[in-house]
Amino acid sequence: MGSAGLARLHGLFAAYKPPGLKWKHLRDIVELQLLKGLNAGKPPAPEQRVRFLLAPVEGREEKELTLTATSVPTLTDHLLVRGPAFTSLKIGVGHRLDAQASGVLVLGVGHGRSLLTDMYNAHLTKDYTVRGLLGKATDDFCEDGRLVEKTTYDHVTREKLDRILALIQGSHQKALVLYSNVDLQTQEAYEMAVTGLIRPTTKSPMLIAGIRCLHFAPPEFLLEVQCMHETQKQLRRLVHEIGLELKTTAVCSQVRRTRDGFFTLDDALLRTQWDLHSIQDAIQAAAPRVAAELQKSLRPRLGTQQLPGSGQHRDSEGPSSALKGQAGGAVGG
Known part of the structure; x- marks a missing residue:
């Protein structure tokens, strides 16, 4: 075995x-x-070896010993x-x-x-389900963290949440193309986009390929996030900053990875x-x-080339500041 x-x-x-x-x-x-x-x-049977051992001579009354060939384990x-x-x-x-x-x-x-x-x-990419809870903020973005603030959330609707998520996804998809160094004018790039093979060529900040709300029943909501180069802390912070964009607060109560590659x-x-x-x-x-x-x-990737400006310095926060310049706030890791 x-x-x-x-x-x-x-x-x-x-x-x-x-x-x-x-x-x-x-x-x-x-x-x-x-x-x-x-x-x-079960261990194999031990090997047997011949040893010469002292044994009494058979047929003699005297107590005489002699060397006898004996098989021993x-x-x-x-x-x-x-x-x-x-x-x-x-x-x-x-x-x-x-x-x-x-x-x-x-x-x-x-x-x-x-x-x-x-x-x-x-x-x-990896898939997560992330559960959020509206109405409070903590120091580590987790539900059981030290409470920092409590807020009302009666004004939050599913439509407002979906709008914020769409802005996040759009911002990150633009960043994904930037970090992938793909020339979008080629047929190969189009085929890669269709099959979902447009990915970063190097390490990048957290990139969200898709995000949507699976369940909305205030104060709870459940998100499905498809992303790469993430940490679970960044996903919890994402929930916190979504709450801020909704003019309230939110904490993360669960992070569950449902797919890894x-x-x-x-x-x-x-x-x-x-x-x-x-x-x-x-x-x-x-x-x-x-x-x-x-x-x-x-x-090997075909039809890819360095995009103009792609070698320039990028904001260390990258696309994690998903809503900057779009909705007046900052969302992400």
Whole structure:
């Protein structure tokens, strides 16, 4: 089981991180469970070696000893002598989630860690559901943070919220084109835009490819955000600044990642599935899709060129100041 089981552990898989659990602890739990599974196999029968041992001579009344060839087991490979066969595994973590956030967390085992680098270089988008609560502000933008202010929100409507979200999306989409260095006058660029392959060529501020309201029942509202290069704190701050644009305040009560690149909630293993066989099956099932998606995302870009002014200094806040000059405020991370 040991060596054969380890051979099937090279690749990527997704786990579901519950809120309140740090990503480091999740990785440690997965490593412990994998080592437990690899070391749980029945050990092979010990090798036999011939040793000459003293034994009484048969058929004689005198107590006479002689050397007799005897087959005895070799104990050098015994578990109690050498210890467990596997004591550590190389497990990498992709786009991280902070302790309060939950959702899809991609991990790489063995050679799969290099695929995590490929995922990072592909600048893939990620989907989140972000829950907000109108009427108060806190020091860390979280619902359980230190209360800073309380406000009324009776004037907030779904139409006003949708208008703010549209402004945010429009501003970020313009920035996405800027950071992608794509010449929009080419056919290749058009095809990339249709297939959603227009992405930044380098690290950039948080970029929002899409944002919409899924549910609105004041004081609560639920957003779906498709973005890249984000942190969960930036998403919480986004909720806070949306509240300011609505002439009220808002805090974030939940951040949940529903997709990371080509891994979705359906691919994420629950805590009860963080065992050797489930992870092996998940890696094997995802391998063809991982190879195909990375090849498509990392293929050389045709018809791209440096845009005029794209090498100039950019505002460090980038498109996160989504509504500057459009609605008189600032939204983003």
